Amino acid sequence: MAIKKVRPHISPNEALLFERSSPGKKAYQLPDLDVPAVDPITALGVANVRKEIEGFPEVSEVEAIRHFTRLSTWNYAIDHGMYPLGSCTMKYNPRVNELVARTEGLAWAHPYQPESLSQGAMQVMAALESALLEITGMDAVTLQPAAGAHGELTGILLIRALLEHQGNPRKKILIPDSAHGTNPATAAIAGYVVENIRSDEHGLLDLAALEQSVDEDVAGLMVTNPNTLGVFESRIIEAAEVLHRKGALLYMDGANMNALVGIARPGDFGVDVMHLNLHKTFSTPHGGGGPGGGPVAVKKHLEPYLPVPRLKRVDGHLAFDYNRPCSIGKVKAFYGNFGVLLRALAYILAHGGNGLRNATMDAVLNANYIRKKLEPFFDLPYTLPNMHEVVFSDDRQARLGVRTGDIAKRLIDYGFHPYTVSFPLIVHGAMMIEPTETEGKLELDLFIDAMISIAKEIETEPQTVKTAPHSTRTSRVDEVKAARKPVLKWTPASP
Amino acid sequence: MLEVCGVRSPEELFAHLPEAVRLKRPLALAPGVSEYEIVDYFRKRGDETANGYASFLGAGVYAHYRPVLVDTVVARGEFLTSYTPYQAEISQGTLTTIFEFQTMICQLTGMDLANASMYDGSTAVAEAALMAARFTSKGGLLVARTVHPEYREVLKTYAKNQGMPITEFGYDPETAQADLDDLERKLNDLTAAVIVQSPNFFGVVEDVSRVTEMAHKRGALAIMGFTEAVSLGILEPPAADIVAGELQSFAISPSYGGPYAGIIATREKFARQMPGRLVGETTDTHGHRAFCLTLATREQHIRREKATSNICTNQALIALMATVFMSVYGKQGLRELAEQNLAKAHYLAGKLKPRFSGPFFNEFVVSAPNPEQINAALLEKKIIGGLPLGRFYPELTDAMLLCATEMSKRAHMDRLAEAF
DSSP: OOOOSOOOOOOOOOOOHHHHOOTTOOSOOOOOOSSOOOOHHHHHOGGGBOOOOTTOOOOOHHHHHHHHHHHHTTBOOTTTSOOOBTTTOOOOOOHHHHHHHTOHHHHTOOTTSOGGGOHHHHHHHHHHHHHHHHHHTOSEEEOOOOSHHHHHHHHHHHHHHHHHHTTOOOSEEEEETTOOTHHHHHHHHTTOEEEEEOBOTTSSBOHHHHHHHOSTTEEEEEEESSOTTSOOOTTHHHHHHHHHHTTOEEEEEETTGGGTTTTBOGGGTTOSEEEEOTTTTTOOOOTTTOOOOOOEEEOGGGGGGSOSOEEEEETTEEEEEOOOTTOOOOSSSTTSOHHHHHHHHHHHHHHHHHHHHHHHHHHHHHHHHHHHHHTTTSBOSOOSOOSSOEEEEOHHHHTTTOOHHHHHHHHHHTTOOOOEESOSTTSTTEEEEOOOTTOOHHHHHHHHHHHHHHHHHHHHOHHHHHTOOOSSSSOOBOHHHHHHSOOOSOOOOOO | OHHHHTOSSGGGGGTTSOGGGBOOSOOOSOBOOOHHHHHHHHHHHHHTSOTTOEEOOOTTOOOOOOOHHHHHHHTSHHHHTOOOSOSGGGBHHHHHHHHHHHHHHHHHHTOSEEOSOBSOHHHHHHHHHHHHHHHHTOOEEEEETTSOHHHHHHHHHHHGGGTOOEEEEOBOTTTOSBOHHHHHHHOOTTEEEEEEESSOTTSBOOOHHHHHHHHHHTTOEEEEEESOGGGGGTBOOOOOSEEEEEOTTTTOOOGGGOSOOEEEEEOGGGGGGOOSOOEEEEEBTTSOEEEEEOOGGGSHHHHGGGSSOOOOSOOHHHHHHHHHHHHHHHHHHHHHHHHHHHHHHHHHHHHHOOSOOSOBSSEEEEEOSOHHHHHHHHHHTTEEOOEEGGGTOGGGTTEEEEEOOTTOOHHHHHHHHHTO
16 A cells, blocks of 8 residues: 555644633624614614523634634645546636635625616626527526526426426426436426436436337426436437427536537537536536536527526616516526626636637546546446546445445545545446546546555455545544434533 | 547547537637736726725625635635535534534524525525425415515525415505514415514514414414524524525625525424535544534435425535634624614614614615615715615605615715715
């Protein structure tokens, strides 16, 4: 065993803020009031005024900054190194995007300030809209949804609105068994029954099964392309035709768009509606679980149903149009996660058309390189050419009692964040690896070395892998205990 | 690398794509630009907005001072560039801050548990309504017209396909509080939830306890929404079953409408109906305290179509901003901040005479025969006035909603008052 990338260093302990607090400490200072103080009880009524907020923190500024800095060191992040979570597209988050998001006139823009004083912000949105249309080949886009799953919901509601307008919203949404869990959850919230369709022996959409499933009750098919195996659905145009013949629509989950930008456009292969994840393909930071951005792009026939308001140009100015009688309404207050939209636009501006295409090619090259290097050591159940990610199975290692989750934890000791574990469900013991274009050969080789080294450890000392990680300040956590008797907030220890 | 892959150029890796799907031309986007040009582009866009104006807009988005520590913390790559903390051993930083966030939201709202965040206040209220429907196995929603109009719009979108009819109830034209007689008339045994907001859209504090009692009598749950989180520093925690609101006031830039962070907090007995992520305390194999995502069987990646919600990515980094804000202000500071807001708004109101008599926090409605005209005159003085209400309330075309916060300067307020 040779761990090349890391060696341990000290990690500070840190109590919870509440345990650090003591009465009277403070980290703030407000200016003196320039107006008379008001007695809360007189202004609000005695019943409306609270007593002190029991347990709320009381710390000094130094304690606060140390607290959060110490906690931050307990995290792994892209800034530390490769983060090969499949389907999550953990690419570098350019820092200039953070800077420009804090531009005074944009960061402090109030959504209800006059449109005449919002043109700069609206231009940012308009510029992003037109770039996303060119990238996707679609006809119209809404920037309102806050994340991928929110975009899915918007997209399915659009399908529903169109079908309702035609007289029958229909009952079912078809979803391949390789789909992300948000797809079925979304369909259910949009009021549809979910029908799963099995993938074929190559892990692709089974066209024959699709043909059989599509009837007058089917509103649409939700498909991820490239799918969760990282394989392009080569018969997507035929699938769209099957659906369209029966009046159903094709929804594309754009989670894996990082494999297609500049190479192929969903609008050119039969997709009626799709979402993009700005926090994947367009480099906006994941931030430990959000915020995201989930724009939804549609073909012309769905445009009347898009959420309000729509950006439009009037006499050379941008304006919001609320007069859209067919619209599904609003999916979120205001206009979307503007700060995220702005970062995505900065990414697109930095890359330009060629740069975006090059990023796609690098991402696909990186995934293929990993595949070739690791194929001798891990089983690859689906062998069609892959694009931006590759999915191995733990079958070979499982025979020695070591599972995908164990290998993932052992990767941590080697200085890497694990890949996506046990997903997609159609691969037994899945190990789903997506390097993105961010990684150069040096980092990729370290990762490949780590995976090969772990494969060898499994043959000689499987116990080391099964009990990993060994070098983290926190060893394996007891998730069963957490769920059995949930402790979801801090409470003072009883005296 | 190409050699290892057995190709001569990266293009060959795409050779398996059907001819018909391929884009046969370069993307029609401008060539890439340098960092300097990007900064310059956005600086120009920023100059084409309301830079340098004093503003009295609230209506769900508030201008509060953002302590420097907030951006210092969220700019750390360890928080900024990490994923959802599924791998607990190397995500304890994020997990611990979420646990602290959940705790502080419970302390503020008086609830038993709070989730890790929702997209924003509007979707939080909608998801809270879905929670209530699941728990009560009923569908009717009674929503006060004093709830933020855009929140009500979002609720409609969410409820429409769930068999959840929405009925609105009015407000008292004297106080601008929800009309409880109207509520009483409209409540029935099919009501799943009564939804109010406090302070409401007009800035007025609602009698949430009374609403909750009325809802409970008919087997419905009471949901309290909020848009101005600073008010929680001074207002009695609500007696509701579910609290769903927006934390934008906690050091989150207005940013033209987002990203913000919503929350849902509730009582223990509704825990299994909670949407979104929850962090729980546990131990590691050495017996050290540790945190992890928990009760995941509610969530989409396990339950799929039977999940409590489809939410996946939420607003973690924005919730961290709020966490740092709450830590910086703390117990004393949040109270003092709330008192300053109260004082500023009441100073302004003293000059203008509010239209409604209900108790208000930092927003109030004033009558103005032609609000647009007043606003236009104010713009000349580099002041953005209040929100004309006719857009959302046809009966209030002669009124505007004004907001003052700790950042409102007396001189600006005096100048604003002169325009009326």
